[in-house]
Amino acid sequence: MSNCSTAGPLDSLRQDDYELLARLAQRYYIDEQTQDQVAREFGLSRQKAQRLLKRARQAGVVAIHIEAPSWLRLDLESELRETFGLEEAVVAVAQANADADREAVAQRAARYLERQLRDGSVVAVGHGRTASAVARFFRPVDRLAVTFVSAMGGSPGADAPTNPNEVCRALAQGCGGRAESLYAPAYVEDAGVRSQLLAQAAVRSTLDMAAGADLALVGIGGVDDDCTMVRSGCLSREEVTWLGTQGAVGDVLGHYVDLDGRPLASPHHQRLVALPVEHLRRVKKVVAVASEPEKPAAVLGILRSGVVDVLVVDETNARAVLQAAARPRAGTATGRAPAGPMVPATRYQPSPAAKAATLSRAGRDAPGPHRR
Amino acid sequence: MSNCSTAGPLDSLRQDDYELLARLAQRYYIDEQTQDQVAREFGLSRQKAQRLLKRARQAGVVAIHIEAPSWLRLDLESELRETFGLEEAVVAVAQANADADREAVAQRAARYLERQLRDGSVVAVGHGRTASAVARFFRPVDRLAVTFVSAMGGSPGADAPTNPNEVCRALAQGCGGRAESLYAPAYVEDAGVRSQLLAQAAVRSTLDMAAGADLALVGIGGVDDDCTMVRSGCLSREEVTWLGTQGAVGDVLGHYVDLDGRPLASPHHQRLVALPVEHLRRVKKVVAVASEPEKPAAVLGILRSGVVDVLVVDETNARAVLQAAARPRAGTATGRAPAGPMVPATRYQPSPAAKAATLSRAGRDAPGPHRR
DNA sequence: ACCACGCATGAGCAATTGCTCAACGGCCGG
DNA sequence: CCGGCCGTTGAGCAATTGCTCATGCGTGGT
Missing domain, CATH: 1.10.10.10 (Winged helix-like DNA-binding domain superfamily/Winged helix DNA-binding domain)
Incomplete structure (x- = not known):
């Protein structure tokens, strides 16, 4: 190349x-x-x-x-950086299959982390299969006194290693650093429980530490049946499907956005125990990893939301995202309700317990890819 | 290219x-x-x-x-610059024939001069067909108060336009500047006449002015039967041939050098009315033009003598000179008498009048391509 | 013919770059 | 195991570079 x-x-x-x-x-x-x-x-x-x-x-x-060596995609990376105002973009060259793609992305992300981290660094960590794979490849040459903090609650279900706490532990193990777990589930029954939980010193201190992180490592989640939220049992398949009908395309730390990058105030958001987006935005380097084959929409939405500073992605998604971004997008700054997938809130009985009314989607911060 | x-x-x-x-x-x-x-x-x-x-x-x-445009030979130019420690080298791309080559070289030299000259500049001028051709192409966009000074005497014979005085006049006309002629022949009968002539205010003042020039434009002359010295009648065919047998390969302002760039103290030198080499060396930019097809040896010798700062040459000569320079040259700094063309002084009855004994070739300033 | 506009020009300054140097750390030999 | 040596590191400084601005010249339009 x-x-x-x-x-x-x-x-x-x-x-x-x-x-x-x-x-x-x-x-x-x-x-x-x-x-x-x-x-x-x-x-x-x-x-x-x-x-x-x-x-x-x-x-x-x-x-x-x-x-450049043939396995670098510097042109794609530049295009991503410019299109979305990213600080850095790393594209892992296409592999034979989805699993190999994920490994490749994880490897590049691990290398990136190794370069960035210093003694004393604090890293906020999200969940996901790719993030978890990053931890497997994370092996700095020498020990690093880095603290990895869970930035989102865990899940009761299976697929344990993709849990933020687990990812933290694995990362800390990789460099001889410390892991700070968040002892809470990702989603609780209702807003009340959530605020009680957030009042707990243990929970609050962890989230505070995450808020003060120098870097964040988060996975970009999708809204398909096989997404991490579903696999890990955080949300039911139906809930995620419903989020999709509401216009959601993907999430970061459970914060769902639509294709234009606008945050989606779903009832689930009231039940989420995770670092708030506003706090995440304050983290200097938010590194997002994404690699599943069905992620382009999720990645595009998240990038447009402007939370991400550094994207590590596979070549296929990178091309798809850039192509999608090139097409003129539905009304954003104009304020008009976007057409197509963005249907108005419909009748959906939130979940076994969440009774909060479906919220209107008005009055949110402007999206736009740039932020600082 | x-x-x-x-x-x-x-x-x-x-x-x-x-x-x-x-x-x-x-x-x-x-x-x-x-x-x-x-x-x-x-x-x-x-x-x-x-x-x-x-x-x-x-x-x-x-x-x-x-x-670069195809008609530039930047690589050759760089090689010339580096090999001979030149400040600048300009190579005119090869043309269909020798005349066209000369025109091309002259054109490039003229452009170079136009770029270099400023109001108030003083230019010492030599003779030669190429130098004369430079004058024909010298047409700066706006008038320049430049003084062109003859740095060598004239010749009584034919081929008037190659005379330094004529070249000066033509150059001055080209830019609306002034021409300062040297009212003396290039070669006089003997050293005595020469010193008398040099004592003349008119001659001395012109040569002084030339010595203080900011730039010099000189042709590189050869030692063949068709060289400017012969054509213009300054020297006889026999004299030039004899110079060749003495090891001379070419000249600048009548100062002949051998293939190693060492000045050749021939009897003719005693009869020459021209700016001395030491003075020429003091001129900041000595621009030499060369374009005849039989010049490589002359150019090589002159370049090795280190008088030249800027060379404008045709592509054929440039390549030949570089090739010749790449071959290890005969003893120089070692002090050994070079082999081959460098034969010891032989029996030659200098000229109708010059009776000075053939001089030994010992005790000259060190050659070497670099000087300042 | 005159004026207005705009582009080119060089001075001066602030930012960026390249270099030198002393200190550090790792490696090899004793 | 200790000491010297070489390669690497970042601080500080000098040189180089890029930018901004006021000025002047040319051009085209009244």
């Missing part, structure tokens, strides 16, 4: 100009003279030489090419 | 290092982030990022390519 700087109108230059530009560029870029020196040589002022050199680059007389 | 920065050992890097280098380079060179930003992003110190970027360039991960 390779990448070039933008090539411009190479022909709109007269011969003489072209010659000057090329010669100037040769002296500056290849022979590594200073701008002052080349200017002197060509009988120009330094500023003029600088302007000409800039023009040479714009015009494509100077082409800078990165001889 | 194109040119790349040195490609290094691209394979001696591990995958991870390679990835880091490529990604760093992408962010810095393509996305135009500052080193500080990319360092921050990758969790490195600025210095480390800088070192890695440098390594990326050395290793060839970053390739800078100049998209």
Whole structure:
């Protein structure tokens, strides 16, 4: 894979100009003279030489090419960064199957974490199969005094290793750091229980610590029947399906968003025990991992919500997300209710216990991919 | 024609290092982030990022390519610059025939002069067909108050337009500047006449002015039967032939040198009325033009003498000179008398009048291509 | 012919970059 | 096991670079 700087109108230059530009560029870029020196040589002022050199680059007389290894997708990564205002995007080259894709993504994410973490770092951790896989690959060369904090409650059901607490433990084990568990379920019966729980010192202190994290590692969840929320037993298949009918496309730490990145105030949200989005936003580097084959919509929505700073994703999803993002999206800043999947709240009896009325979807913070 | 920065050992890097280098380079060179930003992003110190970027360039991960027009020979020019320590080298692409070559060289030289000259500049001027052709192409966009000074005497014979005085006049006309003629023949009868002539205010003042020039435009002369010295009647065919047998390969302003660039103290030198080489060396930019097909040896010798700062030459000569220079040359700094064409002084009755004994070739300034 | 607009120009300054240097740490030999 | 050596690191500084601004020149429109 390779990448070039933008090539411009190479022909709109007269011969003489072209010659000057090329010669100037040769002296500056290849022979590594200073701008002052080349200017002197060509009988120009330094500023003029600088302007000409800039023009040479714009015009494509100077082409800078990165001889990247074939397994890097620097162009996709740049496109993701630019499209969604990300700080960093890492694309894992497509593998033979979904499992291999996940492993590849996890590996790249692990490498990224290893580079970022320092002694004393605090990492807020979410759940998910990919996040869990990250922990398996996370093996820094030397021990790191890093604290991993659960940023979401656990689940009673099966599929234990994808639990935030478990992921934390595995990550801490990988580097000789500390794991701070959140002793609470991801979803409780109702808002009342939730606020009681949040009042507990043990819960509150963990969430506070997560809120002060330097970095967050979260998985992007989907709304399909096989998503982590369902697999882990946090939500029932029906609940997730219903969320989908409400326009939800995916979540981060249980915070569901629609395709335009707007948070979805579903009744479930009242029952969620996790780091609030506003707190998550305050974390300097929110690293999201995503790799399942049916994730493009989830990733797109989450990226548009602007919570994510760093995305680690497989090549297939990356391409799909960029393609989807290129299509003009339904009304966002305009305030119009989007068409298509965004149906108004319908009759759904929330869940065995949650009785809170279906909330209107008005009055939320503006989405937009950029935030700081 | 194109040119790349040195490609290094691209394979001696591990995958991870390679990835880091490529990604760093992408962010810095393509996305135009500052080193500080990319360092921050990758969790490195600025210095480390800088070192890695440098390594990326050395290793060839970053390739800078100049998209030069096909009629530029930047690679040859760089090679000439480096081989002979030139400040600048301009190679005119090969044309259909020798005349066209000369025109091309003259045109490039004229463009170079136009770029270099400023109001108030003083230019010392030599003779020759190419120099004369330069004058024909010399047409700056706006008038320039430049003084062109003859740096060598004239010739009584035919081929008037190649005379320094004529070249000066033509150049001055080209830009609306002033021409300062040297009212003396290039070669006089004997050393006595020469010193008398040099004592004349008119001659001395012109040569003084030439000595103080900001730039010099000189032709590189050969030692063949058709060289300018012969054509213009300055020297007889026999005299030039004899100079050749003495090891002379070419001249600048009548100062002949051998293939190693050492000045040749021939009897003719005693009779020459021209700016002395030591003075010529003091001129900041000595621009030499050369274009005849039989010039490689002359150009090589002159370049090795180190008088020239800027060379404008045709492609054929450029290649021939570089090829010849690549071959190990006969003893130079070693002091041994070079083999081959360098025969010891032989019986030659200098000329109708010059009676000075053939001089030994000992005790000259060190040659070497570099000087300042 | 005059004026207004706009682009090019070079001065000066702030940011970025490259380099030097002392300190650190790991590695090898004693 | 200890000491010296080499490679690596980041601090600090000097050089280089990029940018902003006031000025001037040319161009085109009254």
